[in-house]
Amino acid sequence: MARREELTDEQWAILEPLIPAPVRRADGRGRPVVHSDRAVLNGILWVLRTGAAWADLPNRFPSGCTCFRRFTRWVKAGVMRQILEALARHLEQAGKIDLSECFIDGTFVVAKKGGSKVGKTKRGKGTKLMVITDAHGLPLAVHTASASPHEVTLVEATLDEAVTVGRPRRLIGDRAYDSDPLDQRLAERGIELIAPHRKGRIRPATQDGRPLRRYRRRWKVERTFAWLNKFKRVITRWDRCIEHYTAFVHLSLVMILLRRHL
Numbered sequence: 738m739a740r741r742e743e744l745t746d747e748q749w750a751i752l753e754p755l756i757p758a759p760v761r762r763a764d765g766r767g768r769p770v771v772h773s774d775r776a777v778l779n780g781i782l783w784v785l786r787t788g789a790a791w792a793d794l795p796n797r798f799p800s801g802c803t804c805f806r807r808f809t810r811w812v813k814a815g816v817m818r819q820i821l822e823a824l825a826r827h828l829e830q831a832g833k834i835d836l837s838e839c840f841i842d843g844t845f846v847v848a849k850k851g852g853s854k855v856g857k858t859k860r861g862k863g864t865k866l867m868v869i870t871d872a873h874g875l876p877l878a879v880h881t882a883s884a885s886p887h888e889v890t891l892v893e894a895t896l897d898e899a900v901t902v903g904r905p906r907r908l909i910g911d912r913a914y915d916s917d918p919l920d921q922r923l924a925e926r927g928i929e930l931i932a933p934h935r936k937g938r939i940r941p942a943t944q945d946g947r948p949l950r951r952y953r954r955r956w957k958v959e960r961t962f963a964w965l966n967k968f969k970r971v972i973t974r975w976d977r978c979i980e981h982y983t984a985f986v987h988l989s990l991v992m993i994l995l996r997r998h999l
Contacts, residue, residue, distance in 0.1 A: 743779045743782065743783075744775060744778065744779060744782070748995045748996075749775050751824075751995065752778070752820065752991075752995075753774070753775070755816075755819065755820045755823050756774050756778075756811075756816060756820075757814060757816065759810075771799075771803075772799040772803055774807075776798065776799055777798075777799055777803060777804050777807045777808075779798060780794050780798035780799055780801075780803075780804035781804055781807075781808050781988070782988070782992070783795070783798060784804070784970055785968050785969075785970045785971070785985055785988055785989060785992075786967070786968055786969065786970075787969055787970075788968075788969025788970045788972075788973060788975070791804060791805045808981075808984070809981075811984070812980050812981055812984045813980075817984040817985075817987035817988050817991070818900070818983075818984075818987050820987070820988075820991050821876075821900050821987045821988075821990055821991050821994070822900040824991060824994045824995070825875070825876070825877065825900040825901050825994070826900070826901060826902060828875065828994070829901050829902060829903060833873075833875075834871045834873075834875055834877070834901060834903075835871050835872035835873060836871060836872075836877075836901070836903045836904065836905050836906055837872060837906055837907065838872045838905075838906070838907045838909060838931075838951050838954070839869055839870060839871050839872065839877060839905035839906075839907065839908050839909065840869065840870050840874075840908075840909050840910070840954075840955055840957055840958035841867070841868070841869045841892060841895065841908055841909070841910045841914065841958065842867075842868060842910065842911070842955075842958045842959065842962065843865050843866060843867040843868070843888040843891065844865070844866050844868075844962055845858065845860055845863050845864075845865060845866075845884055846863050846864045846865070846866050846884075846971070846972065846973065846974050847860070847861055847862070847863045847973055847974065848862055848863045848864050848974040849973060849974065849975050850974075850975060850976070850977050851977060852974075852976065852977030852978060852979060853977075853978070853979045854881055854882055854883050854979045855883060855884070856883030856884040856885030856886070857884075857885055858884045858885060860884075862884070863884040863974070864881055864882070864883065864884055864974050864979070864982070865881070865882045865883065865884045865886070865888065865891065866879070866880075866881055866971075866986065867879065867880040867881075867882065867888065867891050867892075867894075867895040868895075868958065868961060868962065868965075869895055869896065869899070869905065869908070869958075870957060870958045870961050871905075872954070872957070873957065874957040874958065874960050874961045875994070876900075876961060876990040876993065876994070877899055877900060877901050877905070878895050878896060878897075878898045878899040878900065879895070879898060879983075879986055879987065879990060880894050880895040880897075880898045881979060881982065881983045881986065882894065887913070888910075888913050888914065889913060889914055889916045889919055892908075892910075892914065892919060892923070893919075893922065893923075896908075896926075896928075904926070904927070904928065905928055906927070906928065906929065907928070907929045907930075907931055907948075907951065908923060908928050908929070908930050908931070909931045909932070909951055909952055909954075909955055910930070910931075910932045910955075911932065911933065911952075911955065912932060912933050912934070912936075913932075914930065914932040915932045915933065915934050929948070931948050931949060931951055931952060932952075933949060933952060961993070964993050965986075965989055965990075965993075968985070968989040968992075970985045971985055971986055971989050
């Protein structure tokens with residue numbers, strides 16, 4: 738039986754065709770491939786789940802150096818995002834993704850070692866992790882940015898990271914997304930923004946009671962963040978390279994799709 742952080746046979750059968758074969762050098766030189774992609778990916782998943790350093794990988798996995806090298810190669814090739822996109826589009830084609838109402842939220846992630854896309858806030862230095870889910874809580878888009886800008890300025894960049902072909906018809910957020918300019922820009926893209934007005938708003942109301950009923954289901958995106966919090970390498974950023982951190986986020990969402998929806 739596979740351990741909790743390791744892939745089951747069913748999960749590996751889905752992922753194996755999505756991982757590109759290594760490209761051998763024309764002169765035949767270079768390190769020989771000793772460990773299988775499945776063994777290496779299991780090692781990466783252990784780091785993702787525990788948040789531990791690569792050097793702390795247990796002996797049942799390939800060495801930390803081996804797993805880190807292949808992880809770096811996959812990050813450069815965009816493999817983690819490609820897998821997430823393939824799984825999401827499979828669900829979309831199967832009619833299991835509901836774009837009629839989608840939810841957006843962001844969370845602060847402390848960056849222990851600094852790096853790119855790190856900004857100062859009252860809570861310290863960190864990165865903002867933005868996520869959009871469908872009506873069921875399935876992840877549709879993820880975006881990493883400096884924690885300094887307000888979430889309302891990151892909405893469109895997050896939409897541009899969508900891994901599905903279709904786009905949300907309604908986007909539901911909390912009071913942080915109460916912005917008339919954003920409302921107008923999203924309307925031009927065919928998206929209705931639903932967000933409660935902030936207290937003390939001076940401008941005329943643009944939201945009415947009936948659409949706002951959808952806001953009650955915003956707990957679905959909060960549940961997705963709760964699932965993400967089970968991956969300790971994501972809730973705290975240890976990677977100076979933002980591409981590495983983002984790849985860990987993508988892999989977390991891949992595991993969420995595999996375990997709950999495929």
